[in-house]
Amino acid sequence: MDGEMMTGNLAAAWGARLADVDYVPAFPITPQTEIIEALAKWCENGQMAARVVTMDSEHSMMTAAGAAGATGARVFSATSSQGLLHAFELLYSVSGWRVPLVLVNVSRALAAPITLEPDHNDVLAARDSGFLQIHAETCQEVLDSILMAYRIAEDERVMLPVIVNLDGFYLSFTREPVSIPDAGQVREFLPPFRPAHLGFRASAPHALGTAVLGGSIYSYFRHQIHLASMNALEAHEEAALEFNRLFGRRYGVVEGYRLEDAEDVLVMTNAFASKGKAAVDAAREEGRRAGLLRLRMIRPWPADAIRRALVGRRAVAVLDQNLSPGQGGILFQEIGACLYHEPLRPRALCSFIGGLGGKNISEGEFRATFEQTAEAGIRGKGIGPVLLYTEAEHSEMTQLQVLAAGPRPNGS
Amino acid sequence: MLAIRFHGRGGQGAKTASRIVGTAAFLEGFVAQDSPIYGAERRGAPVAAFTRIAREPIRERGIIAHPTVVVVADTSLISDPAARVLDGVDEKTVLFMNSSLSAEQLATQISLSGRVTALDLTEVALQRFGKRGAISALLGAVAGRLVGLRQESIHEAISRELADLGLAPSVIEQNQVAARHCYDAVPVVALETGSRRVPGSTRLRIPNYEPPSRGTARISAAANSLLRETGGWRTFRPVLVPDKCNGCWLCFVYCPDGVISMTKDDRPVIDYDHCKGCQICVQECPTRALVAEREKEGEAAWTAK
C-alpha cells in the first residue's frame, strides 16, 4: 500500500498544508494539539507559506479565523470539545459572514465530568450554526475531506465554513497508512481562493456582519445560509467526482456497507463505523442480512441519500455516539424525521446510545444491537434509546462508587 | 378589542404611555396587554409601543397591525418610512397627533378624512415642565380619553408607572396635573370597533439563493447613512444669526454627528436633514450666533432641506 503511516491529526495537518492555507490561528487543546504543532513547525521551516498565530482562547481564535477569512485569506483552524464550545458564539458569526474557512474538530466528550476521549456532543452542538459538517472514518478520509471541504466551502453557490470532524484518540492519535496527494494535482482540484464578497481593502470599503433591524431582514439572510448549505450537496457531488478522477478515491455524502440485500441496517458516523462494519461482517457470518450506513455529511443533511439507503428495510438502528439528555440520540431524531413520509419506511426504527466518552463498543454489544434490532423489525415496533453498557462495566462502576464514597461513618 | 399603537421618538415616552394606558385599563377591570418594540431606539429614533384592551382573553401579541387608535407623539414620524405610522390605518382608525396644527390641517396633510384629532402636548410640556422631555403621561392621558378610560384610573396609572421609573413624587404630581389638562382638552372622536374583514391566505414568496455579496448583511455603499434623515429627531433647531458669528469653528468641531460644515469664509452651514437637535453647537457658541428655535410643523423651517 502506498502512503505513509500517520495519525489522524497529522493527516489533518497535511490537509491544511496541501490546501495551501494562508493563515492558521491556533489554540491548543487535547486531543487536537498535534495538528497545530505540525503546522507551526512547517510554517517555521518554510514548508508552508502560512502564518500561524497562537491566540488567547478559542473564542479569540475563531474570531481571528473568521476575520482573516473576511479579509480574503484562506484560513484553517482546529479545536476540540470545550474549545469548540468556547468558540461557539463565533460559529454563527463566521457562517453569517459567509466565510468559507475549514475548522477541524477532534471530537472529545464534554465536561462535566471532564474527560478526554471522544463522543459527538461537541460537534453536533454546532449542527445548527451554518457550518457544513463532514465526519471522517479514517485518517485518509480526514486529509481528503479537508481538501474537499475547501473546494465545497469556496464554491460561490455555498460560501460557508466547514467543520471536518475526526474522533479523538481513535483517529487523532491512531496511525494508519495515508496516501498524500500530489501538491500539483491538489492545485488543479482546488482553485485559488478569490471570493467576490470578501476582502477588506482601501479601494473597496464595505461593512460586513452589520446589525439588521426587524425579523424580515434577519429571516432573509438566515434563510440564505440554509439555501447555501443545501447547495453544498450538489457541490459535494461535483467535488467528489473530480476528487475521484484525480486521486482515485470516491466519497459520497453517505457510505453504504453491505447494504444491497440488507434487511436490518445500522447507522453510524466517524471512526467507530469501522467497528460497525466488522460487526456487520460478523452478523453476516451468523446468517443475518445486516448492513451499515455511515453518515459522512451531517450538514447539509443528505436526506435523499439517507432515504434511498433506508427505505424498504425491515429495521434500522441508529447508533448515536452522543446523548441529548431528556431526548436521546440526536441523529436518531433526524433519521426518523427524514423517513417519516416514506410509504416503505422501515418497520422499526431503533435508537442506541453507545461510545459515550470514548467507551468501547464491544463485539458483544454490537451483537446485542443487531439482535434487538432484528426483533424490533419482526415486531414492527422500534425501541430505545438503549444505552450500550455492559454488566461488567456496571459492576466496575459500582466498585468505583464504593471507593468514591469512602468509609461510612461509625464503620456501619 | 381596542388596539392602541403609539409612535414616538426614543425619550418621548411612547413605551411608558402604552404602560399607563395598560395599567389604567387593568385597574378598570379590563384584560390588558402592553409592549414596546425594542430595536435600535436611541433618544430621538422612531419607536413604537402597543396597548390592547379587551373584555376577553387577548389572543394576539407583538405589533398591532390594525390599530383602533394611533397616537403620534411627533408628526415628523409620518414622513419617516422607518416609523410606519400609517401602516394598517383605515377609515375607521382614529389618529391622534401631538401637533400645533388643527385636526383639519393635519387630515389634509396626510390625505385622511375625518378621524384625526390633535393637541399640542409639546407646548403643554414646555409650559408646565419648562423643558422638553418625556411626555408619556400626556400621551397616556390622551390615549386613555380616546378609548374611554376614566380620568381617575389614568391618574393612578401615571402614579404607578412614573414611580416605577424612579421619578420624584413632585415630578409625578406635575405630570398628573398636566395629564389631566390634556385628558380634558383633547377633542374626542367616536371609535368604530366593528369586526374587521378576515384577510385571505397570504401568498408566500420563498426567496431564491443569491451570491453572498447580496445574500449576506454586507454594505458596499460607502457612507450611505446620509440617505437616512435624522432631522425629524429635533424639538429645537440651531439657527445661525450671521452677524454674530465670529467664524471660530467650535460648532463644527463639537457637532457629534458632523452635520455642520464651514464655508471658505468660516461660516457654519447646518445640514438640517441630519441635525438631531442636540444643541451642543448652541451651548458652545461663544458669541451666541447660534440660537435654538422650536420646531413647528408647517413653518418654513420644518420643511427646509
Add this chain to the structure above:
Amino acid sequence: MTWQRETFKKIKQVPREEHVFPGTSLCAGCGGLEALRLASKGLGDHVVYVNAAGCFTMLAAYPFTPFKGSWLYTTMGSAPAGAQGIRDALDVLIAKGRLPKEENLKIVVLGGDGSTYDMALSSTSGAIHRRLDFYYFCYDNEAYGNTGMQLSSATPYGARTATSPCSLQHQAGTLQEKKDIFEIWRAHKPPYIATVAPRYPLDLEEKFARASKFEGPKLFLALSACPTGWLYDPGETPEVAKLAVETGLWPLKEAINGEVTHTYIPKLKPVEDYLKLQGRFRHLFEPTLQKEVIAHIQDRVHRYWERVNQVERKG
C-alpha cells in the same frame, strides 16, 4: 516639564474632511460619537473598524453605514482578535503579492467600556501581548449603555446604574471604584496609550498624530459623556466632558512605552460641579447631601493628582 502639542496648535487645524457621516441612530448629543468623529479625522478612510457589541453596533445597521472605510461587527468579547485576523490576513496577502500595498488598512477596534473593561479583557490582553499593530478606541460611558445603563467595571464609585441602585444600605449606588484600564494596558507595555475627551479636540488630534508613529497596540480611552445614561440634557455634553477633566476625575494623559505624561493639568474644580449636573449622581445631593460619598470622590482625585505632581514634576 509640561507637555506640548507639536502639530495641533489651533482649532482650525482640525481637518475639515469628514469620515463618519451623519444619519446614524446614535443618540443626539452622544459624547462617544463626538470623540469618534474627531478621532476619525486623524485616522482617515483607509480603516477597517472592528466593532464589539455596544452602542456603536448601531452605527452600521443594514443597509446603511456612516463610514467611507470598512467595518466588521464581531462580538462583545473578541473584537481585538478580529483585529488580529484582519491585520494578519492583510500582511499575508500583501507579502504573497495578492494585495497591493496601497490597499493596506489601519485596524481600529471600537469597544464600549463593557467590552473593554470586562468581557474582552482576555482578547485584548492577548492582542497587546502579541504586539498587534492596531488602534483600540474605547468609548467609555461608564456603564453598559446599549442595554440601558447597567453597572460595568468602568462605572465610578457613587454613580447610580440600573443594577447598582441606591438604597438605604447602599446610599452611594455603585460601591466599587472604576477599574484602571489605562494601567492594565500599561502593564502590557504597549507603545502608545492615551486618554482623550472630546471637549479637548486639539489634545485628541495631537495624540492621534503622535500615535500614528508607533507600530503596535495603541489605546485611546475616550471619555464619552452620555446624555441618555448619565441623565443630563444633550446640549450639555461638552460641559460635562469639560468638567470631567477640569475636576481632575478624567485625567488627560498618554504613556509612550510605559512612561506616563499628563497632557493637561487641570485646576481641580470641586467634583460637585461635575456630579451635580448628572442624574446618575442626583442621589448624592437629594433628598440629603451625601457629604461622605462626595468627600471620598474628592479625596481620591486629590490623592491621584498629588501623586502625579510628585512623579512628573520630578522629571
